Amino acid sequence: QSALxxxxxxxxxxxQSITISCTGSSSDVGAYEFVSWYxxxxxxxxxxxxxxxxxxxxxxxxxxxxxKSDNTAFLTISxxxxxxxxDYYCSSYVSTNSFVLFGGGTKVAVL
Amino acid sequence: QVQLxxxxxxxVEPGGSLRLSCxxxxxxxxxxxxxxxxxxxxxxxxxxxxxxxTGSTTHYADSVKGRFTISRDNxxxxxxxxxxxxxxxxxxxxxxxxVGGYCSGGSCYGFYLDSWGQGALVTVSS
Numbered sequence: 001q002s003a004l005x006x007x008x009x010x011x012x013x014x015x016q017s018i019t020i021s022c023t024g025s026s027s028d029v030g031a032y033e034f035v036s037w038y039x040x041x042x043x044x045x046x047x048x049x050x051x052x053x054x055x056x057x058x059x060x061x062x063x064x065x066x067x068k069s070d071n072t073a074f075l076t077i078s079x080x081x082x083x084x085x086x087d088y089y090c091s092s093y094v095s096t097n098s099f100v101l102f103g104g105g106t107k108v109a110v111l
Numbered sequence: 112q113v114q115l116x117x118x119x120x121x122x123v124e125p126g127g128s129l130r131l132s133c134x135x136x137x138x139x140x141x142x143x144x145x146x147x148x149x150x151x152x153x154x155x156x157x158x159x160x161x162x163x164x165t166g167s168t169t170h171y172a173d174s175v176k177g178r179f180t181i182s183r184d185n186x187x188x189x190x191x192x193x194x195x196x197x198x199x200x201x202x203x204x205x206x207x208x209x210v211g212g213y214c215s216g217g218s219c220y221g222f223y224l225d226s227w228g229q230g231a232l233v234t235v236s237s
Binding site: 093099 | 158212214221227
């Protein structure tokens with residue numbers, strides 16, 4: 001049960017687009033469409049932003065989008081805003097072994 | 112609206128036990144898998160365990176297997192985590208969450224954490 005790999009930090013200016021990567025393996029991210037992304041504001045509980053690789057829950061801004069290529073998933077935030085400053089975590093469900101993996105988290109800074 | 116509220120956290124000595132509870136409201140509890148996650152101070156999220164609709168099937172992270180037990184009481188809309196043989200490294204905020212998706216007949220139809228509680232702090236220290 002190894003954690004997924006995310007960059008420690010990503011930054012951008014207001015209005016720019018940024019992309020956070022989440023690298024796993026052919027046994028987890030590459031094998032299933034069960035990748036999700038969570039936003040965690042300081043001192044708050046995580047909130048799902050993307051699920052099933054690219055689906056967006058109702059109420060989540062369409063500035064957030066998800067994709068996947070081979071063993072790496074991506075979260076893109078378009079039109080970056082100050083309120084997007086937070087920690088972001090990716091997650092993958094591994095159905096063959098019935099466990100959940102998280103990435104180490106990426107701190108997004110809006111310059 | 113969907114609400115999950117954890118309780119039962121606190122300070123416990125290494126080797127001790129603690130039982131966390133998670134009270135659910137705003138949805139039909141028995142229709143969902145539910146899960147526990149934790150977050151050590153200043154660290155990232157770690158999945159701990161999840162339980163299926165009736166509680167007949169449970170799964171655990173290797174780090175807690177054999178020490179923690181997840182259970183649920185659908186009549187009381189409650190989820191539990193019994194934590195035994197606690198270690199200093201179990202110190203964390205523990206979150207309960209509702210699972211979107213499920214598995215049936217060997218296939219899974221999504222699996223993500225669509226609603227989270229605010230967390231309960233567990234501190235293991237002498």
